[in-house]
Amino acid sequence: xxxxxxxxxxxxxxxxxxxxxxxxxxxxxxxxxxxxxxxxxxxxxxxxxxxxxxxxxxxxxxxxxxxxxxxxxxxxxxxxxxxxxxxxxxxxxxxxxxxxxxxxxxxxxxxx
Numbered sequence: 001x002x003x004x005x006x007x008x009x010x011x012x013x014x015x016x017x018x019x020x021x022x023x024x025x026x027x028x029x030x031x032x033x034x035x036x037x038x039x040x041x042x043x044x045x046x047x048x049x050x051x052x053x054x055x056x057x058x059x060x061x062x063x064x065x066x067x068x069x070x071x072x073x074x075x076x077x078x079x080x081x082x083x084x085x086x087x088x089x090x091x092x093x094x095x096x097x098x099x100x101x102x103x104x105x106x107x108x109x110x111x112x
Contacts, residue, residue: 008052016040031057032066035098045069063100074104 005027010074013022016042021031030044030053048056048069058066060081079097083090 006052008047012043012047012052014044025053025082028053029055029057032062034061041065056082060096060100063096063103066100066103069103074100076100 005026008025013025016022016025017037018035019041021036021044023112024030025047026069030048032041032044036044044053044056045066045068047053056066056069056071080091082088082091
């Protein structure tokens with residue numbers, strides 16, 4: 001399988017500070033995590049909504065902040081996270097898991 005870059009404006013990519021995100025965006029992949037600014041998170045979501053990027057990786061803690069996005073498939077990489085305060089792995093709550101899975105079943109038709 002050959003790698004193919006997408007046609008995303010360099011000016012848009014330059015708006016991001018993280019080098020790995022800039023690199024991923026060129027191939028149609030975006031991600032949202034703690035280290036991004038609110039502006040960067042909004043921009044990644046906008047790029048996903050308009051189809052400029054086709055794959056979006058989101059940390060578990062942001063699953064309630066992407067409810068306005070549609071998805072054909074949701075992949076849960078794990079159902080537990082490391083809690084540094086408790087120094088142990090903690091399972092995701094049932095509502096979080098259902099929220100993440102539910103993102104895959106939403107469509108424009110459900111909006112009205």
